[in-house]
Amino acid sequence: MFCRNQTTRATVARGSALEMEIRRGKFRKSVFLDTSQDSDIQKKIDHEIRMRDGACKLLAACSQKDQALEASKSLQTCSTRIMAYMTELQRMKEAQIMQKVTRRSSDAGPMDDRHPCKGKVAISDLRIPLMWKDTEYFKNKGELHRCAVFCLVQLGGEIFDTDMVIVDRTLTDICFDNTIVFSEANPGFEMRVELYSCCSEDDYSAGSTPRKLASKLSSSLGRSAGKKFRSAMEPGPCSPVGNGGATPLLLPVPSVPGPKYHLLAHTTMSLSHIQDSFRTHDLTISGNEECSYWLPLYGSMCCRFAAQPHCMTRQVMSGCLKVKLGGEPQSWTKVYGVLKGTSLFCYHRQEDVEANVEPAFTIAINKETRIRASEKDPQSKVQNICISNQYGGEEVTHTLTSDSREDTHRWMEAFWQHFYDMSQWKQCCDDLMKIELPSPRKPTPVTPKQGSLYHEMAPLATPSSEGLLLQDNAVSAEIRALLSSYYNDSY
Template sequence: PDTSIRTLHLYMNDQIDMEVRVREGACRLLAACSQREQALEASKSLLTCNSRILALMSQLQRMKEAQALQRTGRRSSAGGSLEERKPCTGKVAISDIRIPLMWKDSEYFKNKGELHRWAVFCLLTVGREIYDTDLVMVDRTHTDICFEETLIFADVSSGFELRLELYSCYVDEEFSLAQAPRRLARLSGSLGRSSGKRLRAALESATACGLNGSTDRESDTDRAGSPGGSPVHAPALGPKYHLLAHTCLTLSHVQNSFRTHDLTISGTEDSSFWLPLYGSVCCRLVAQPNCMTLPVMSGKLKVQVSVQSWSEVYGVLKGTGLICYHRQEDVETSEEPAFTIPINKETRIRATEKDPVLNTQSILITNQWAHGESTHMLVTHTHQDTHSWMEAFWQHFYDMSQWKQCCDKLMKIEVPSPRKPMSLPLKQSSLYHDNGKRNQCILDYLCAVNA
């Protein structure tokens, strides 16, 4: 419906405006930072905001293009056709990210040479959902780069592509931002009055602050030496993150275990942000389709338990079974079901012909086993109920065929207990001291400056 589309467009625009405001705050913080830890976090926030803005704008553009195509009227000559069946969405979670390092013997075992440090983090993207990990400091005493977070992407399609990007910044021990303005009063009041102006200004300055690893595609020297170079392309103050490695994970990589995946490494050994990677990333990537966690269909049924005996049950189609309860109230009180009829990708479903005497239509559920097969007969109360149950079964089978191994058994998403291991010990004088509250602190700080 047009109303729903307009509402979604307004929501997307609000999200873009929010990210632009957060980005403005990050720019101000970066300009005011006098400590290395502050600047590293602010620069990381800036890169993340840039990525989210572009992802949201791309999604909004695709939505508008789809709406325009719909308005041109792609209608069949027969006056319309059934809508194509679409698989359910689900959750995708990635956790326990480990990226092994491959130091030279002289560096790691003999501990020779100057001790260098790098600040690294991961940016993970599925569609317009973008998450970043905590910042981790790495030197030659580390054998792996470890990120402890469990990141969950909601409402993901079975054809998802999860892009994992590893960003690195060489940390100079003599880091200084002395040339940055110390008084925020000297900064401009805002990047623009309207959200449109703020957005244009944010995108223009995004190039200067390293938009999504753009510093890797074009060196600072090339930008500074380009003909007619403008301030927009001038290198920004503060630390710069570079795309060190990336990979793309899809449904085929989902397993209910810790697995290793190949990484594509960017840059060369001569780059300052270079880290000696093995070329692989280890992680746990799991998925929970909605058909495995939410009821697909529920209602009253009669199930044949013997040749002459039938049982009135309340059936719930979910996951790998048709769960049959004695009463509907048992579902709400989490009582044990009376029995469960297995439902999997090999299950066969068919509706019988309508009984002319009883005026009923049955549903037959057949499962194959090593010792033979078993068939359960269901009877609904009305013909419409039978049609609804059959449609639910077909949709469930289609969902299973699209989500594949994710529907063999429900995969568990383990969310660790709330804790905040700080990889970068920030001093009490820090403008913000908790990565989880970073965006809100930036917004509060921006509002105070503009007041």
């Protein structure tokens, strides 16, 4: 008992001091500035802490293997999100301090206030090939090694998880059908993909196993000694699975009994990796064949990695313009212009935009386009805007003007910002990439076994549940309902 308490105190000192500060409300007040953004992230942290508490209790109560694996997955996801939100808070604090220091510095030079637009970044069709030995895959020899795997995808302070997949030697690829979309990414983003694995062959009755063991030992040791041993094995008020305190200490994930997920592989992708096609990316593999969670990876993953900058999908600028179509001084045409993507759309009327009518004509606006302000018109004293493009080796120039000097200035500023956005998002602004948003989850029938043609011709004498995708089944629905119930009861 003495050793256990010592260990608990040491673990608490190392792992949960910061989290206790969050619970007491001192994290926000004493460390970070009291801003609306800080408050929003603090609410997210509080939410994930409650969800993690619920996952700990659920994991302790699980009596079935698939339930324990799903609960442990939720626990890992919540813990990773908490750390990501803490990092984001720290980053925001440092940025606020640096901004104040820069403003107060007397020798600070002029600051560039131009910032690139944000955009959507999506990863989908994630496939991770496996490299089984011939004797394992084709000859079906050796022990059937089965693992539960899932991916965490992080960009900034946002983290999404994929469905959990059971993997064994009947699979040639680990397939995740999720489409993960980050809606507010900067062009300098770094997206981290982590593959977690857990051996699913052991008995993961996380809540009952310690108690069963304690009961058997207590009966053999005698009533007095057995009672002491059983009390030591029972979770106490400081345990993440105990119910004995209003604010239990939040220990690190490895201290929670039950299945443990381990980082099997990871990679980091940035803007340079984006291509509007299915591509292969390198993985950094953790662990080795001696690890229980090990899977024979090729060292690569395949996915579709696309982006849609806001300048390609939203109106950058719109308003009334006059366009000179010919060489005659009077050949001006009134249009309603909309700057969006790689074009300046010119409509006859503003109502045509709302009615989705085809534009009267279009002027290309891309990285090769040259725009300049011409001399003032001697009559109106308003500068014209000249837009030049190359068409088949010939330069074509369109001249635009507006009703006032202020409107012309706004249009010129919109063009410069648009070119700046394109220069930052690079290949993402060549053409509009397609992003298919994830559809709402629906109950799906049992997924057929994923395997090779060899296994379809010669079925193995193994359970029919091998290689099934644990998605929206009764266990997942039960876990989500329990977590939701715990979250609602925590207020």
